[in-house]
Amino acid sequence: MKTLINLAFLLLIFSCRSFAQAPAARARRQEPLPPPLTSRQVSGVVKDAKGEIIVGAVVTLKSTTDSLVAATNEDGIFIFKEVKQATFLLEVKALGNLPYIKRYLNNDVAQRIVLDPVLMKNQENLLDEVKIDGSPSIVYKVDTVEYRAADYKVRPNATLDELLKKMEGMEVGTDGSLTHQGQNITRAKLNGKEYSGGNVAQAIQNLPADIIEKVQIVDDYGDQAARTGVKDGDPQKILNVTTRADRSVGTTGRLTTQYGSNDRYNGQLFLQRLNGNRQLGVIANFRNTVNGVASTGDTGGGGGGGSGGTTKTASPTLNYRDQWNKKTQVVGSYAYTYSNNNVINKSFGQRFSAIAVSPGTFINDQSSGSLSNGHRAAFEIDYDLDSANYMQINPTFNTTSSNSVSNSLSDNVNNYTTTGFEHKLVKSVTSSINNNSSFGLTALYLHTFKKPKRNVSVQLSVNRSQTDGSTDANTHTKNYADTTQNTLLADSLSHVLTDRKSDNTTYRATLTYVEPLSKNALLQFAGETRYAVYDNTALTDTVKADGTVVRNPSMDNIYNYSIHETRLSLNYRYNAEKYNLSLGAAVVPFALNGSKINNSTGLFEPTTRTYTRIIPVLRYNYNFSRTEKLQITYTGRNSEPNFSQIQPFIDRSNPNNVIIGNPDLKPTFTHSINTSYNNYLANAKLNFSITLNGSLIDNQVSTNTFIKPVPIGNGKNRSISEVHYVNISGAKQYSSRYNFSKSFDNRAYVLAVNGSIDYNFGYGMSEGIRYNTTTWNISQRFGPQINPAEWIEFNPYYEYRLQRTFSTAAKATATSLQTNSFVVTSKMYFFKTFQVNYRVSKSFVTGLANNNTKPLIINAGFEKEFFARRNLVLTFNIFDLLHQNNFVQQTVSSQGVTNTLSNALSRYFLFGLRLNLQKWSGRPQRGGRVLERRGDGSFIY
Numbered sequence: 001m002k003t004l005i006n007l008a009f010l011l012l013i014f015s016c017r018s019f020a021q022a023p024a025a026r027a028r029r030q031e032p033l034p035p036p037l038t039s040r041q042v043s044g045v046v047k048d049a050k051g052e053i054i055v056g057a058v059v060t061l062k063s064t065t066d067s068l069v070a071a072t073n074e075d076g077i078f079i080f081k082e083v084k085q086a087t088f089l090l091e092v093k094a095l096g097n098l099p100y101i102k103r104y105l106n107n108d109v110a111q112r113i114v115l116d117p118v119l120m121k122n123q124e125n126l127l128d129e130v131k132i133d134g135s136p137s138i139v140y141k142v143d144t145v146e147y148r149a150a151d152y153k154v155r156p157n158a159t160l161d162e163l164l165k166k167m168e169g170m171e172v173g174t175d176g177s178l179t180h181q182g183q184n185i186t187r188a189k190l191n192g193k194e195y196s197g198g199n200v201a202q203a204i205q206n207l208p209a210d211i212i213e214k215v216q217i218v219d220d221y222g223d224q225a226a227r228t229g230v231k232d233g234d235p236q237k238i239l240n241v242t243t244r245a246d247r248s249v250g251t252t253g254r255l256t257t258q259y260g261s262n263d264r265y266n267g268q269l270f271l272q273r274l275n276g277n278r279q280l281g282v283i284a285n286f287r288n289t290v291n292g293v294a295s296t297g298d299t300g301g302g303g304g305g306g307s308g309g310t311t312k313t314a315s316p317t318l319n320y321r322d323q324w325n326k327k328t329q330v331v332g333s334y335a336y337t338y339s340n341n342n343v344i345n346k347s348f349g350q351r352f353s354a355i356a357v358s359p360g361t362f363i364n365d366q367s368s369g370s371l372s373n374g375h376r377a378a379f380e381i382d383y384d385l386d387s388a389n390y391m392q393i394n395p396t397f398n399t400t401s402s403n404s405v406s407n408s409l410s411d412n413v414n415n416y417t418t419t420g421f422e423h424k425l426v427k428s429v430t431s432s433i434n435n436n437s438s439f440g441l442t443a444l445y446l447h448t449f450k451k452p453k454r455n456v457s458v459q460l461s462v463n464r465s466q467t468d469g470s471t472d473a474n475t476h477t478k479n480y481a482d483t484t485q486n487t488l489l490a491d492s493l494s495h496v497l498t499d500r501k502s503d504n505t506t507y508r509a510t511l512t513y514v515e516p517l518s519k520n521a522l523l524q525f526a527g528e529t530r531y532a533v534y535d536n537t538a539l540t541d542t543v544k545a546d547g548t549v550v551r552n553p554s555m556d557n558i559y560n561y562s563i564h565e566t567r568l569s570l571n572y573r574y575n576a577e578k579y580n581l582s583l584g585a586a587v588v589p590f591a592l593n594g595s596k597i598n599n600s601t602g603l604f605e606p607t608t609r610t611y612t613r614i615i616p617v618l619r620y621n622y623n624f625s626r627t628e629k630l631q632i633t634y635t636g637r638n639s640e641p642n643f644s645q646i647q648p649f650i651d652r653s654n655p656n657n658v659i660i661g662n663p664d665l666k667p668t669f670t671h672s673i674n675t676s677y678n679n680y681l682a683n684a685k686l687n688f689s690i691t692l693n694g695s696l697i698d699n700q701v702s703t704n705t706f707i708k709p710v711p712i713g714n715g716k717n718r719s720i721s722e723v724h725y726v727n728i729s730g731a732k733q734y735s736s737r738y739n740f741s742k743s744f745d746n747r748a749y750v751l752a753v754n755g756s757i758d759y760n761f762g763y764g765m766s767e768g769i770r771y772n773t774t775t776w777n778i779s780q781r782f783g784p785q786i787n788p789a790e791w792i793e794f795n796p797y798y799e800y801r802l803q804r805t806f807s808t809a810a811k812a813t814a815t816s817l818q819t820n821s822f823v824v825t826s827k828m829y830f831f832k833t834f835q836v837n838y839r840v841s842k843s844f845v846t847g848l849a850n851n852n853t854k855p856l857i858i859n860a861g862f863e864k865e866f867f868a869r870r871n872l873v874l875t876f877n878i879f880d881l882l883h884q885n886n887f888v889q890q891t892v893s894s895q896g897v898t899n900t901l902s903n904a905l906s907r908y909f910l911f912g913l914r915l916n917l918q919k920w921s922g923r924p925q926r927g928g929r930v931l932e933r934r935g936d937g938s939f940i941y
Helices: 002-029 160-164 200-204 223-228
Strands: 040-047 058-062 067-071 077-083 087-093 100-105 112-114 138-140 144-148 170-172 178-180 187-190 212-220 236-243 249-260 265-275 278-290 310-314 317-323 328-351 360-386 389-416 420-448 455-480 488-516 521-543 549-551 557-575 579-598 603-625 628-639 657-660 668-681 686-698 700-713 716-728 731-744 749-766 769-789 792-807 815-830 834-846 856-866 872-879 888-893 896-902 908-920
Touching (some): 040 058, 067 077, 160 200, 223 488, 265 908, 488 700, 488 716, 716 749, 792 888
Antiparallel strands (some): 058 067, 087 100, 249 908, 310 328, 317 328, 328 896, 420 455, 488 521, 521 549, 628 668, 668 686, 792 815, 856 872, 888 896
């Protein structure tokens, strides 16, 4: 037994020596370890107990050779650039949180060390009434204005549009339109990806306000620019909404049902499931309402927008987004739209002409009905092939079918020096059917190199659209001897049938390359080529009195052409800590080739156009701080004439409007300089912004109209128009907009002043005589938002609008339309669950005739909340209580003035219920780890 034990002991010693010697032997064969770096960069992010970033936290890094101090920026990030030792002590202090102290031991050969998020713990026993927050409510970045939603208080169960109304510089229309500092917002995103097909109204009228963390207004240059940093062309203003981290896993929904007088109804369904980047939602609207009852008519007159009448609409929408795996993300949407619109319009006004003895007059009564439905689908797949390669594929599909019927009676009186006096009464009935479909496919590939900031991208796209339509136009024209209808000079009938087909296919390829020149400097190249093919056919038949259909080739309109345009741009970009400069130029060669049938000869006439334009590019941004920004941009835009304007012969397809093409037309070029200054003084809660824009237009394509006589017997004539096209330079446009708001007592009181001044100066021609037209549009608005307690919101304001037009055209008269409006909107809550709301507007309009120029519009409502969460609401609303919403619109041009009145059965009431449901279950996680986020709100998987 003892022998066995000794043998086992010897074997054990031998094994230990063998294992001990083997690593030593391998170690002798390994390369020597690299020496420690002399310095390195250390960075991290600081968050509170809820996972929200902390701005202004003080971070101290100490070691035997280091003693460094930094503060977290607006994204909660701190950076130390020259850290001598990889082993150090980190101490973090932030108001309202316990100090954080931890020792770190890191790899001493790593150039960049990114620490795990620093999570602070709340400090207990703080005074409840003291709240100190170093984060500003508004942050101005290079291409983004960012609002922190938590600083704007709304009632529970409010929607995003109610939150936006409280944010500086935002204007929300009752139709769901949104403008920011006077510029229209065109698309909507949620957490960095298009939401509900990009429909702004769908997004802001349905997303709950209490799930929103940030609201961002972004200058969007497209997905390719967002990935590469190469910005070419003009940006779109889009809305991006980021959700709160604790409201990014759960389900929210809303159901609204209302019914009222005159068969008015309003049904809405909103259901959204969120789980990080995974989203699945349904939005549906079913309505029979009056167009623009609150946004157009209640300004009392002279306001724009809306077509009047009544409209039945239905619009169910599906939206889908998912992170299939760490590399693949998909986004999809589908929408069906239905619209049934009925309008009765009456318009009247004057027409100016260089050969008029006196201004012509007209009265037009029109009723129309239209029915349309369509489908829209879009899908996007984002695939990270690896850390250096990215691909995106985006197919889209749209189809629309519509039919319409219009009846009109037009009474026109003119007296020209060339054609004499004419009194023409035209009665027409027109019906049309149209079917449109389009398909598009876009693919984007991006490769990033090992050298930081160097990348190359390729984007390819093809879009095809087809339109088929037919029109039946039946016109009865009577000419009278004087202003009465007693003496009939001529009586004519015209009944034509037109079949139209249009095909368009566009191919586009874009290449970008970015080469870093230094730490802050980049050289950017962008090349784009576009090839578009158009094929258009309109065949016309004439229907005789006995019903016989006869081909009428003289009224056909058949043409096809192609456009090949290339844009090559080279930009030098310098990004400093405070400013960003982009300077360069673009070369744009253009070629057009096509042909159009000459109805006089029956032969195709060819047309060819080529030219090259050099366009300078300048963008400059200076960030004084994260709350103060100056931006200056110069852009040049080239616009070629359309094909019908450059046809080389006379087009008589419309006998009453003969078109004479001008093959020598030059493209229009617009120089634009845009300047904006934004400043938010966080301590004073004061926000100020101003934009100044100026444009100068060279070779603007304008019409030169001649009135020609056509004999109708008895020595009398009727007139037709002969349209020529000419280039005129010298037009200019200037505009300025400002917004000022000052908050008091934690936004219980907000004083807001905003306004705009637009100046337009342009040239036109009539009878070969050049004239100019000047238009001024001035708008000023002043009013406070008063919310002294949770139970009351009181928002009065005064608005002044002025539109003045002057023209040197013969017989033209100056116009001046002024509107003074006094508006009060209010919500009052009492007994905790009751609410009364109203909107009263009184307007005084001058410059219009034959309508109510002092309308008083009153809309009011009542709500009662039920259950502990107050999520079931009984609603009652009444609109236009005094029935004074008159929908008057005035349009002024160098050719005349038109006043339009639309039918508006705007006095009605709605009674209904609204149910709000929400359930949340934590923060997005993967493998037990809370997911980090990007600046646009998307989660990093």
